Amino acid sequence: MTEAILVLEDGRTFRGEAYGAAGETFGEAVFTTGMTGYQETLTDPSYHRQVVVQTAPHIGNTGVNDEDDESGRIWVAGYVVRDPSRTPSNWRSKRGLQERLEEEGVVGISGIDTRALTRHLRERGAMRVGVSSVDADPQALLARILEQPLMVGADLSAEVTTPQTYVVQAEGEHRYTVAALDLGIKRNVARRLAKRGVTTHIMPATSSLEDLKSVNPDAIFFSPGPGDPATADHPVVLAQAVMRQRIPLFGICFGSQILGRALGFGTYKLGYGHRGINQPVMDRVTGKVEITSHNHGFAVDAPEKSEGEFGRVEVSHVCLNDNVVEGLRCLDTPAFTVQYHPEAAAGPHDADYLFDRFVELVENA
CATH class of the missing domain: 3.40.50.880 (Class I glutamine amidotransferase (GATase) domain)
Incomplete structure (x- = not known):
């Protein structure tokens, strides 16, 4: 598996594995507590320019289908999960979540302690974040994160x-x-x-x-x-x-x-x-x-x-x-x-x- 890193704007760093498309992405780090509905979350336009952390540890187990999208595309800027499903199983499933993320170029990271990340965001607040599977240098990524626009003042x-x-x-x-x-x-x-x-x-x-x-x-x-x-x-x-x-x-x-x-x-x-x-x-x-x-x-x-x-x-x-x-x-x-x-x-x-x-x-x- 390809290594990936997640760096918050205060310098907190998590290392894991690439999930979805390879590359680099930036946005506001936020967490969602839903245990189901990840397809609806990903395609919700309200998540535009946000890197979404799933607090539920096991994501992707029902794959993705052609009926549950809430818009015409995935809107999240990036995706963070702990334990992605290796084999989706559901009678409505058409393909796996990993495949869908790759198709739409959504950069993500898996295998990190999403519980620790969520606690950090609860204590420090939502903040800018970068996820990269092409640059393993946290300081270099942090410098690019600090150049990103804030959500306050964003007209989207x-x-x-x-x-x-x-x-x-x-x-x-x-x-x-x-x-x-x-x-x-x-x-x-x-x-x-x-x-x-x-x-x-x-x-x-x-x-x-x-x-x-x-x-x-x-x-x-x-x-x-x-x-x-x-x-x-x-x-x-x-x-x-x-x-x-x-x-x-x-x-x-x-x-x-x-x-x-x-x-x-x-x-x-x-x-x-x-x-x-x-x-x-x-x-x-x-x-x-x-x-x-x-x-x-x-x-x-x-x-x-x-x-x-x-x-x-x-x-x-x-x-x-x-x-x-x-x-x-x-x-x-x-x-x-x-x-x-x-x-x-x-x-x-x-x-x-x-x-x-x-x-x-x-x-x-």
Whole structure:
């Protein structure tokens, strides 16, 4: 096996074996706690420019298939696992994960102590990282890592958005039309809406209010995506325009941060973020605790209750691990958000009801 090294920007070094494509890659080191769903993780556009560490030790055991991708390609900048499966086994598997990573040029490393690496990131925070299987000199790699851009200040939605509008048709009887601003959307969002009779027009991140309204939408959706929400001024202005016209609006993850800014709140970077499919969140409207899917490194800084241009706003969901705001609800404007991923790819499905809440918002409007 080819030797590979992983070097963090503070100099911490791990040595292991090359996994995926040979070469060198850089990004922000983050960890995800999901024990399943690695294919959905790899193809999630919100992981653009991030080197993902899997805390689950055994990865690749079910191979990869042609159905579970959340976009048209792998988006992670690099991949870090402890124990890759040598022989995938699943009735849906088409090929091995190693083969898929090689095909798409994704540089990774295996055989390292991912537990120690995760603890380091929890203590020191997410940071820049380099992975190389072509240069074994940690100091030389570190010098290149320190030249890489930070995630704070990164405006990335233009790099992951669709170049042109496409449509996902409703399943069965068509009930409503949604215009979705693609800031890094996952396929399962449109699938969950389609199940409810919604036809979704997925539109580029640069779309104007006139573009969104051109499809005569019953509601507008702001998608998840990568990067620092503090840089996303165009979507913020767009969200304000939508709310001024009282068009029902729903935002998920990055879209939630955009709506938070549009309502006058600030955003900030979390120490190491929330990533995985086992994060506990309380719906403060019902008191119910949900186990949810997360992938966010930024959050909204909002008070429990407030009032501004768009009327009263309250925090609707909170993370039970650290009390981070996980959702906002407008009481006088037809708009709400959640910071996590109710589309649940690869699960769990506790928050699927939020798409019903979105449809109810449209019906009431």
